[in-house]
Amino acid sequence: MKSTACVINGVEKQIFKDPKTDDGVKKSQKGKVYVYKSNNKIIFSDEHALDSELSTDLLQVIFKNGVLFPTTFTEIRARLANN
DSSP: OOOOEEEETTEEEEOOOOOTTSOSSSOOOOSEEEEEEETTEEEEEEEEOTTOOOTTOOOOOSEETTEEOOOOHHHHHHHHHHO
């Protein structure tokens, strides 16, 4: 599990790492991230605002504000097979 965005005192913040000693491999996604399919490949787009919506987003909420939305591996596998 990784966090890429948060809200502190009502202000949205992007959470990311970009090590100065790295060659670009360890740079992480930041802000709200969308995962979608394009040309039969699953790719991502980051730095979106938390309140933005994209209908083709493949990510689903499974944990929010301390509440777990349970899912099974069977359900996950079915979603992957359909995308």
